Amino acid sequence: MKINKPRGTRDFLPEDTRKRRYIENKLRQTAKRWGYNEIKTPTFEHIELFTLKSGEGILGEIYNFKDKGDREIALRPELTAPVIRLYVSELQRAPRPIKLYYFDNCFRYERPQKGRFREFWQFGAEIIGSPRPEADAEVIALACRMLHEAGVDGDLHVGHLGIIRTLFKGLDTDTQGQIMRLVDKKDDKGLEDYLEEIDADIGMREKLFELIGLTGSNAADEAKRLLGDIEELETFRTLLELLDSHSLDYTINFGIARGLDYYTGMVFEIYSSGLGAQNQVCGGGSYRLAHLFGGKEVESTGFALGFDRVMEVCTTEPPADDRAVVVCFDETRKEGIRIADSLREHIIVDVDVMGRSFSAQLKFANTVRARWAVIVGEDEVAQGKVALKDMESGKQELLDPDELVKRLTA
């Protein structure tokens, strides 16, 4: 009986894995150099962690099950909530700011399509403990830097929920949420109908539509004309200046809502072409979640990037590794293995395990794109030497075994 992999999951072949690792390492290095430290959280959590954060509505997309102790468990659908849970239980007293990054698989029960899988990987970073725009700017800059390192061109859109929310003062949370959802979807008609339905203030409606339509570099000024002198706008302008200091290109977009209630201020998304309907490679913003998990409230800002989507659009190829094939035969196997093992401290080495003939071993060296063949045959062993063959030039020379390493790593 042939067993297939479950829907929406993938196998990664050696070539895929190599490329994924390469990009993963680029992202890791970048986060690390920006002073972020990696954390790991469990693959599964109590389901409340996610329902508390996102509401019962997400249950449909969660992989959940009861364990043998009758606990309701969920495979993590994202990593922000686990990170904040970890913060609340372990890091509330840690020196501020707390700068964390993670790279792990997540699970969502959704219809798979391009750039969307049931098991997928997220790379994210969070700054916990700073309410300032500097933290927002840094996180955005880090996200852009990471994408750049991965060889991905992104289109950065930045908004601020605090600004748009000043329009909704007096409306209850559900209504605000509904409006934000429609704004996020860019469903102008639906938004208009809904505002009509709740009999929203005419002035507010006009301002709302004007605000989410604002584009261009002076959108912040326009917003000021529209909304007056509000603190959120000042903060937002500071943020934009900081983004300039980071030399980032961005589009101001007050219509980004990220569909969520817990984002409080800055929100951003990064899009990339070539992904079809799932064109968003990164999303983030500032939020407050700690109180939900029993902690003292704290300002956080962070993002998650969709690693699989990054892989989909990135064209960066990992550099080829230098590798050597040690050619030996039954009579010289002992010497061959010894030499191979010593070379393995320095480069990638294959030794024949197929009992192949001389020419078949060289053919193999070709197929694995070895740069060198180290020939350990009876003639060489008899002289206490080995032959080193450069597979590209075809040139070959006789060497003492202890000279080998020097030649191969030169």
Add this chain to the structure above:
RNA sequence: GCCCGGGUGGGGUAGGGGUUAUCCUAUAGGACUGUGGAUCCUUCGACUCGGGUUCGAUUCCCGACCCGGGCCCCA
């Protein structure tokens, strides 16, 4: 969950109610017994699954599964 389109060796394909199911590539071995990449030969290997129609289905019909595109959703 909904709407399209699609599933033929490991990968890429041709075909089509009765075939020995085509070709390329990859694999293994050989021609070439200590010198690779080329060429040639041989070998291995497939009609996604389940029902239905039919004398006969890989081919037609239905369903499932999976893949792709979109909707929904996207914490």
